[in-house]
Structures are given as C-alpha cells and as structure tokens.
Amino acid sequence: MSAFVEITPHGNIAEVTLNRPEAYNAFDLEALKELARNLTSLASDQQVRGIVLTGRGPAFCAGGDLKFAVRFPGGAAAAFHAMAAQFHLAILEIRQMPKPVIAALNGVAAGGGFSLALACDLRVMARSAKMIQAYTSAGLCIDGGGTFTLPRLVGLARALEIAAFDKPITSEKALNWGLVTKVVQDGDASPEALDMARQLAERSLHAYGRCKKLLTDSFNTSLASQMELEREGLGACADHPDGQEGLKAFNARKKPKFT
Secondary structure, three states: OOOOEEEEEEOOEEEEEEOOHHHOOOEOHHHHHHHHHHHHHHHHOOOOOEEEEEEOOOEEEOOEOHHHHHHOOOOHHHHHHHHHHHHHHHHHHHHHOOOOEEEEEOOEEEOHHHHHHHHOOEEEEEOOOEEEOOOHHHOOOOOOOHHHHHHHHHOHHHHHHHHHHOOOEEHHHHHHHOOOOEEEOOOOHHHHHHHHHHHHHOOOHHHHHHHHHHHHHHHHOOHHHHHHHHHHHHHHHHHOHHHHHHHHHHHHOOOOOOO
C-alpha cells in the first residue's frame, strides 16, 4: 500500500503530495496520522524553508473518507472524533510553523480538503478546479479550523452563505472572494506554488514567522495587547541576525542575504 503522504524535496522547499488519487485523496484515520506526523517533522526541519501542499491525480483533497467513518467501530461519531483530533494537529502545525505553507489546488478541494486549503498561508488554484464546503450538504458542521479561517478570509456574511448553500466555488469566484491568492492554467498550480515558496525562502523566515503569528493571533487580542506584541516582536527581529542583515543591507543600499 502506498503512503498517503509523499514528500519531494526541491532544494530547501518540500512538496507534500496527498497520494490517494483513486479516492480523490480522501483521508481516513491512518492517513491523517501520517499527515500530522509529516507536517510536524517538516516544521522542525531546519533545512526546509517552505512547504507546498498538493494532491495527486484529479483532486487536491476530497476531505474525510465517509465510507471509512460509517464502518468505524463505535459508529460515525466516534470516527469523526478520532479523525478530527489528528486533522486538527495537522492544521495547527500549518498555522504555527514559522515558514510559508502554500496550497497548490490542482483539482477539487472539498470538505476537509477545503478546510486544509484555507489553513495554508497562500493558495494557488488551477483554473478548472473548484472549492466545495461539502460538510453541511452531508448534515455535518465544518471542522479543520474552517470556521476560524473562512470568515477571516471572506467575512461573516459570505462565510454563512457558503455554509448555508454549499454551492461549488469556481476559481474565478474564489479569487474574487479572496479565498485564493492566484489562479493559473491547469497543470501550473504546483510549479507556481513552488516558485512562490522559493521567493519566500530567500526572505527572512524569522520576520515571516513573527508576522504570521501576529496576524493569526490578532483576532483574539485587543488593540493595545496586539501593539505590545508587535513591539516585542519588532525588538526580537532587530536583535536577530536576519534583522541585523536587513538593516545593514538597507543602509548600504544592497539586497540582504538571509540565512
């Protein structure tokens, strides 16, 4: 049996491919454990400066394997309880790691695949791909952090519309609504995402990680608390070798070389 997660190195960028194309890369419990384990490993790997997440075959990810859930000992509720625990570990790794994670939506992103894509920092979407919330059409509520990320990307009213009606979202609409960063021709999602990751890898990951955490946490703090966190972060960045290099390069009118 093939591994659900395949990792292909591209220099200092890791391409993570969900590898269950016969099931549109849907995940069961073991697949989610594998995904969380690999993301944890990549998050702590000092040689990896960026991650691209994509799917093999015609889909990015169809989300949870509902056939697995209904056959699970103890029933579907027990299955979702166990699966969500592992899925949420993977989502937290994506949101907490101080390096860019870019989703390359090569095909449909539905259900948990929808939430997984939204958890990534940036999203590149193939023109013919679609995003489908999918949960509520199956009588389920959204998980995978989707209820956190969705309203922050599109606003509360639009998020409720997506949850209520669950209409497929085309790449054009996803771009207009701010769900994705860029739309490219079919077959170009992964190459474009890898190129974006390489560009970010040349920049200061320390500064990027600080900004990522500040932006993610900003919805849960007051303005005064947020600005104090910014002040602490700014000082920490100035003391970091990346900050020292950036300031030195700025004064010398040269391009900084971050390591």
